[in-house]
Amino acid sequence: MPDxxxxxxxxxxxGIVARDSHNNSFNFFSAxxxxxxxxxxxxxxxxxxxxxxxxxxxYGSLPRRRETEYSRPNSKDELLMLSISLF
Numbered sequence: 001m002p003d004x005x006x007x008x009x010x011x012x013x014x015g016i017v018a019r020d021s022h023n024n025s026f027n028f029f030s031a032x033x034x035x036x037x038x039x040x041x042x043x044x045x046x047x048x049x050x051x052x053x054x055x056x057x058x059y060g061s062l063p064r065r066r067e068t069e070y071s072r073p074n075s076k077d078e079l080l081m082l083s084i085s086l087f
Contacts, residue, residue, distance in 0.1 A: 003018060003019040004016055004017065004018040004019065005017050005026075005046040005049075007028070007046065007049055007050050007053050008050075009050075009053050009054050009057045010057065012032070013031045013032065014030070014031060014032060014035045014050075014053040014056075014057070015028055015029050015030040015031045015032070015035050015038075015039075015049075015053065016028075016029050016031065017029070017043060017046050017049045020042070025042040025043060025044060026042065026043045026044075026046055026048075026049060027040065027041070027042055027043075028040065028041045028042075028043060028049050028053075034056070034057065035053055035056060035057075037056055037062065038052050038053065038056060038062070
């Protein structure tokens with residue numbers, strides 16, 4: 001699997017994502033000012049970065065995520081609440 005990918009939106013380069021040194025995420029580097037909002041963001045995979053870039057191009061900003069989301073349960077009856085922040 002390559003360590004870097006070009007992210008394109010509508011045939012134009014939005015930026016690149018490069019695998020971090022621990023091989024567990026991809027960091028986004030903007031190639032155009034309109035994508036600076038996600039400069040330095042970490043993504044689980046290149047497709048997640050592409051989705052964020054497409055949303056940014058389409059709406060001009062990223063939608064706010066809910067303050068909390070659920071992780072995978074540790075058991076059938078247990079759900080852990082995780083606080084997340086995109087910004």
